[in-house]
Amino acid sequence: MALYEHVFLARQDLSQQQVDALVEHYKGIITAAGGSVGRVENWGLKSLTYRINKNRKAYYTLMDITAPSAAVKEVERQQGLSEDILRFMTIKVEAHEEGVSAMMQKREERSERGDRGFGDRPRSFGDRDRGDRGPRSFGDREGGDRGPRRPREGVEGGAE
Numbered sequence: 001m002a003l004y005e006h007v008f009l010a011r012q013d014l015s016q017q018q019v020d021a022l023v024e025h026y027k028g029i030i031t032a033a034g035g036s037v038g039r040v041e042n043w044g045l046k047s048l049t050y051r052i053n054k055n056r057k058a059y060y061t062l063m064d065i066t067a068p069s070a071a072v073k074e075v076e077r078q079q080g081l082s083e084d085i086l087r088f089m090t091i092k093v094e095a096h097e098e099g100v101s102a103m104m105q106k107r108e109e110r111s112e113r114g115d116r117g118f119g120d121r122p123r124s125f126g127d128r129d130r131g132d133r134g135p136r137s138f139g140d141r142e143g144g145d146r147g148p149r150r151p152r153e154g155v156e157g158g159a160e
Contacts, residue, residue, distance in 0.1 A: 001035060003096055004065040004072055008079060008088035009058035012045060019059045022084060026063070026075050033074060035067020038096055043103050052086045062103070064096045 010019050019042065027037045043060035052058070065072060072090055079085040 001066050001068055002072075003093050004067070004090050005093055005096070006063045006065055006072070006075070006088065006090045008061055008063075009048075009052075009086040010061065011053075011084050011086060012055050012057040012059070014059065014084060016042070016059070018084070019061065022082075023061060023063070026078070029075050029078065030065060030067050030071045033067060033071030035065060035071045038064035038066065040064075041101055041104055055086060058086050060103070062101060065090075066096075 010022060014022075023040055023042075027040075030037055039062070041062040043062065045057050045059055047057050048055065076088060076090060079088045
């Protein structure tokens, strides 16, 4: 049997008990078709990036599924018909992740995954490595930063 990760978004005006009832309903469909549901994570009520059917928030839920493709298609069909489900996505995976997902980890744990190349201080807009070059100076030489202008040869108005 294939392994899947299935995430769905339920309407914001549902209660947590109603979302749990939806999860149990979809678990029943999968087990009836010969599959099984492993980890179920309720990520809670989160803000949406853009409104979906006049909803600004949604309950996010992740399900790890081991089932034949027909069972997953039936769950997706029923979620497409349900007015309580705003969006859903199923991804076929090679193996289920161990432990909690990235969404459930605390921020401190996520930041320990490694340095992003910025050293020990946060970089701001405009920071860049200038190497051995000192700060730029403007107006300290005649003609600006590049020195005085010399006329070009062979160009109209230039030296002949």
